[in-house]
Amino acid sequence: MKSTLAVDAMGGDLGPATLVPATLDFLAEHPAVNVILTGDEATIRAELPDNFESLESRVTVRHCEQVVAMDETPTKAMRTKKNSSMRVALDLVKSGDAQACVSAGNTGALMAMARFVLKMLPGVERPAIVQFLPSMVGSTVMLDLGANSECRPEHLVQFAIMGSVLAEAVGGVENPTVALLNIGSEEMKGNDLVKAAAEELRACDINYFGYVEGNDIYEGTVDVVVCDGFVGNVALKTSEGIARMISHLMREEFTRTAGSKLAALAARPVLKKISDRIDHRRYNGASLLGLRGTVIKSHGSADAMAFGYALQAGLVESSRRVPERIGESVLQLLAERVEQ
Amino acid sequence: MKSTLAVDAMGGDLGPATLVPATLDFLAEHPAVNVILTGDEATIRAELPDNFESLESRVTVRHCEQVVAMDETPTKAMRTKKNSSMRVALDLVKSGDAQACVSAGNTGALMAMARFVLKMLPGVERPAIVQFLPSMVGSTVMLDLGANSECRPEHLVQFAIMGSVLAEAVGGVENPTVALLNIGSEEMKGNDLVKAAAEELRACDINYFGYVEGNDIYEGTVDVVVCDGFVGNVALKTSEGIARMISHLMREEFTRTAGSKLAALAARPVLKKISDRIDHRRYNGASLLGLRGTVIKSHGSADAMAFGYALQAGLVESSRRVPERIGESVLQLLAERVEQ
Numbered sequence: 001m002k003s004t005l006a007v008d009a010m011g012g013d014l015g016p017a018t019l020v021p022a023t024l025d026f027l028a029e030h031p032a033v034n035v036i037l038t039g040d041e042a043t044i045r046a047e048l049p050d051n052f053e054s055l056e057s058r059v060t061v062r063h064c065e066q067v068v069a070m071d072e073t074p075t076k077a078m079r080t081k082k083n084s085s086m087r088v089a090l091d092l093v094k095s096g097d098a099q100a101c102v103s104a105g106n107t108g109a110l111m112a113m114a115r116f117v118l119k120m121l122p123g124v125e126r127p128a129i130v131q132f133l134p135s136m137v138g139s140t141v142m143l144d145l146g147a148n149s150e151c152r153p154e155h156l157v158q159f160a161i162m163g164s165v166l167a168e169a170v171g172g173v174e175n176p177t178v179a180l181l182n183i184g185s186e187e188m189k190g191n192d193l194v195k196a197a198a199e200e201l202r203a204c205d206i207n208y209f210g211y212v213e214g215n216d217i218y219e220g221t222v223d224v225v226v227c228d229g230f231v232g233n234v235a236l237k238t239s240e241g242i243a244r245m246i247s248h249l250m251r252e253e254f255t256r257t258a259g260s261k262l263a264a265l266a267a268r269p270v271l272k273k274i275s276d277r278i279d280h281r282r283y284n285g286a287s288l289l290g291l292r293g294t295v296i297k298s299h300g301s302a303d304a305m306a307f308g309y310a311l312q313a314g315l316v317e318s319s320r321r322v323p324e325r326i327g328e329s330v331l332q333l334l335a336e337r338v339e340q
Numbered sequence: 341m342k343s344t345l346a347v348d349a350m351g352g353d354l355g356p357a358t359l360v361p362a363t364l365d366f367l368a369e370h371p372a373v374n375v376i377l378t379g380d381e382a383t384i385r386a387e388l389p390d391n392f393e394s395l396e397s398r399v400t401v402r403h404c405e406q407v408v409a410m411d412e413t414p415t416k417a418m419r420t421k422k423n424s425s426m427r428v429a430l431d432l433v434k435s436g437d438a439q440a441c442v443s444a445g446n447t448g449a450l451m452a453m454a455r456f457v458l459k460m461l462p463g464v465e466r467p468a469i470v471q472f473l474p475s476m477v478g479s480t481v482m483l484d485l486g487a488n489s490e491c492r493p494e495h496l497v498q499f500a501i502m503g504s505v506l507a508e509a510v511g512g513v514e515n516p517t518v519a520l521l522n523i524g525s526e527e528m529k530g531n532d533l534v535k536a537a538a539e540e541l542r543a544c545d546i547n548y549f550g551y552v553e554g555n556d557i558y559e560g561t562v563d564v565v566v567c568d569g570f571v572g573n574v575a576l577k578t579s580e581g582i583a584r585m586i587s588h589l590m591r592e593e594f595t596r597t598a599g600s601k602l603a604a605l606a607a608r609p610v611l612k613k614i615s616d617r618i619d620h621r622r623y624n625g626a627s628l629l630g631l632r633g634t635v636i637k638s639h640g641s642a643d644a645m646a647f648g649y650a651l652q653a654g655l656v657e658s659s660r661r662v663p664e665r666i667g668e669s670v671l672q673l674l675a676e677r678v679e680q
Contacts, residue, residue, distance in 0.1 A: 150532065213574075214573070214577030231570065238555065239554070241558035245558040249614055253617075254610055260609070266606035274589055
């Protein structure tokens with residue numbers, strides 16, 4: 001089946017010079033994919049190579065005059081940027097011309113516009129930012145990573161369902177285990193939010209595990225970790241910080257003396273494998289779940305390799321019908337409640 | 341000046357067999373320190389070596405029949421464990437026989453008992469768990485790490501003052517910078533709690549920096565990072581988890597093939613230095629701040645080396661009068677408010 005991705009070519013810190021070649025590389029590897037690049041046509045065309053014929057039929061450029069700035073407020077972007085590369089990419093998903101939108105632009109604006117253009121799935125009140133994170137045994141789906149800094153218990157329940165669908169549909173895990181992130185695994189631990197959410201989750205038709213703590217995300221204790229967007233965002237950024245600090249220390253120690261430089265040379269292939277395995281670019285591409293369509297947020301500073309992973313996420317999620325499956329699961333939950 | 345530490349010899353997962361020798365090692369290195377070991381006298385004495393004379397005059401054993409179990413609820417421990425090693429160690433600080441209490445026991449019980457026995461400083465409503473964490477440029481004081489899973493803005497303000505005093509008195513930082521942990525550095529970002537706390541902090545006489553994000557903890561952007569205990573605990577445990585995962589990957593890659601084992605051999609001195617620098621044992625010893633006395637919580641699984649760092653923290657905090665200085669700073673803040 002042919003899939004079409006709407007790619008916001010203007011988003012992110014690196015812009016079309018990085019995103020357009022990354023998209024063409026992706027097309028070369030995925031023969032059944034078409035793309036629509038949205039943004040300033042002249043700028044985009046300048047990045048298309050001369051020997052472009054083989055891919056030409058699969059690439060459309062949709063000219064848009066506007067760009068959403070990285071520091072623009074969501075409300076301003078919503079009101080004034082109706083012809084932006086971001087907005088048009090979302091419109092293409094809405095109209096069915098594309099099956100997924102991929103953008104490295106302003107997260108808040110993308111969320112607000114996606115919600116306005118695509119609408120929420122029935123029964124889902126808030127979109128969540130979701131990502132696969134590496135773990136000792138594979139990967140862990142974690143949400144919300146920053147869309148909702150204040151949540152009610154029912155939001156966490158909706159996140160649990162959405163994460164569970166993603167782990168199953170994309171991660172290939174059968175009947176995934178879902179846990180609430182807490183500050184202890186005993187029942188009495190935690191704040192009112194997680195306690196109330198735990199009670200609701202125990203009554204739901206998902207494979208609810210109980211509470212986990214921060215370390216469990218990377219130990220792979222469960223398949224899906226659920227928390228509010230404040231906690232999730234802090235956990236994610238803290239992880240990035242400590243990983244960067246460890247890399248920094250390693251570089252410092254391996255370049256300190258002539259002897260340590262020699263050791264680095266001897267260990268280079270192994271160090272390369274380690275750094276590849278924890279390379280955050282391989283985990284690029286956060287999903288905005290809860291919408292009636294597939295929207296992928298790439299990291300703003302994504303390079304070509306990282307952006308390829310975001311495109312991949314868009315392709316996989318839309319072709320495995322993640323939004324539709326979330327919709328079905330949420331409706332099923334609502335139906336069970338009515339019966340009770 | 342002579343200092344006496346009250347050491348709960350029964351606390352933690354490893355018990356007297358680890359804690360008693362660790363305490364004697366510490367005494368050997370610190371000639372001006374005495375200790376009172378609390379717990380079952382026979383068990384403790386069994387861990388004292390034969391050639392003990394040189395230290396004997398500096399060690400007192402205070403027999404207690406009870407031990408607080410690691411999984412006991414704080415209320416139960418409070419009600420039924422008045423003659424426990426933990427409670428008696430705190431009583432010794434209260435009576436002035438010791439200047440600090442160090443325990444590797446049940447955190448919740450230690451907090452509750454410390455609050456009951458020592459009382460809070462005037463103007464401080466809640467104790468906080470505080471630790472120095474490693475950063476790229478030195479270390480960062482972070483609080484609260486799990487004592488208070490629900491906070492009001494004024495609690496975060498009190499934490500900010502306490503952290504600031506600790507960074508100055510123990511960390512040796514003049515006029516330390518203090519930030520609130522948030523999910524973005526822009527003013528509009530965050531939940532109601534941090535927004536309200538930010539407003540109060542701007543009006544306080546501390547060196548308030550603004551918001552920081554999770555990665556800033558390890559980048560050393562500021563000297564003190566303040567958050568509620570839920571967020572702080574998740575950030576701390578998440579950090580432990582990713583650090584452990586990276587170590588695990590390194591071990592896996594360095595032992596995969598004969599070639600990688602050879603590389604590990606060549607790189608061993610450098611790898612040792614790196615693992616020393618991120619060794620969590622060097623950061624063992626969390627302070628319970630806000631009390632009228634010094635109480636240090638060692639990690640439950642602390643080994644002898646780690647426990648030595650906790651004893652060190654108790655010695656330094658009490659000799660630099662951290663509780664008194666926190667008391668003065670909080671009173672000063674209250675006085676300023678009355679004037680306003």
